[in-house]
Amino acid sequence: MIPERVAQVLAVHGLAAIEFEPGSTATSRSAAERLGVLVGQIAKSLLFLGRDGRLAMLLCPGDRKASSAKLKTALGVKTRMARPGETLAATGFEPGGVCPFGIDGRIRILVDEGLSQYGTIYPAAGTAASGVPMTFAQLVEITGGTVGEFTAAQGPSEEPTP
Numbered sequence: 001m002i003p004e005r006v007a008q009v010l011a012v013h014g015l016a017a018i019e020f021e022p023g024s025t026a027t028s029r030s031a032a033e034r035l036g037v038l039v040g041q042i043a044k045s046l047l048f049l050g051r052d053g054r055l056a057m058l059l060c061p062g063d064r065k066a067s068s069a070k071l072k073t074a075l076g077v078k079t080r081m082a083r084p085g086e087t088l089a090a091t092g093f094e095p096g097g098v099c100p101f102g103i104d105g106r107i108r109i110l111v112d113e114g115l116s117q118y119g120t121i122y123p124a125a126g127t128a129a130s131g132v133p134m135t136f137a138q139l140v141e142i143t144g145g146t147v148g149e150f151t152a153a154q155g156p157s158e159e160p161t162p
Contacts, residue, residue, distance in 0.1 A: 003092070005102035006126040013142055017125035017132045026096030026128035028062025035122055035131055039063040042131070043115055043123040043139060045098040047082040047090060047107070050075055055082070055090055059100055059123065059139065060112035064151035071150055074110060096128035100143045109145035111136075116147075 002010075002017050010017060018035065025031035028042040035041075042062030048071060049055055056075055058066055071079050084095045091103050100109055100123060115121050115136050122131035123139065140147055 001127070002130060003102065003126040005092075006099060009101040009142065010125070010132060013138065015132055015134055015138070017130045018122075019125075019127070020129045023096070023128050025124070025131060031122065031124070031131055032062060037120070037122065038118070040114070041118045041121050043121045045100050045123060047087045047098065048075075048079040049082045049086060050077040050079045052077045054108065055106065056108040056110055057091075057098075057100055057103070058110045058112065058150055059115065059143070059145060060151045061114045061118075063154060064112065064114055065154050067150060067152045070148075070152075071110075074146070074148060074150060075108070093124075093126050094128065097124050097126055097130065099124045099126045099130075099132075100139070100145070101125070101132075109143045110150050111140055111143065111145035111147045112150045113147055114149075114151055115139065 031042045032039040040061040040063040046058045
């Protein structure tokens with residue numbers, strides 16, 4: 001079930017989540033398979049903790065990985081991926097279902113421009129069994145995120161990061 005705070009944001013913007021059986025879209029690959037789209041169309045939400053104690057969420061294509069160097073340049077500090085418990089505490093969402101809607105305003109949002117190549121992208125809607133079809137422009141507008149290049153291509157043998 002989509003969390004109420006996420007449902008409210010989606011309703012305000014005339015968007016609706018697609019829901020599947022619990023846990024079925026916890027990775028970018030599984031979400032893409034369920035939705036019948038390219039892995040890159042999955043807008044994965046990754047939470048990072050900076051050495052300064054501040055949080056940042058990166059929204060990026062499911063077939064790309066975060067670039068530590070680009071994140072450091074954008075945020076001004078070295079970061080690390082937030083641990084599952086830290087992610088839940090900061091966002092209220094379990095890893096695999098983290099979404100950029102209805103989160104604490106103290107979390108800085110970064111939107112990788114790689115998502116802009118797709119007509120429709122699918123961020124999670126607060127559960128590991130959901131996706132929200134939307135445009136890149138809608139994602140940027142709703143999140144108020146900073147657009148830039150924050151990722152690197154994944155090698156052919158690497159699995160997409162959930």
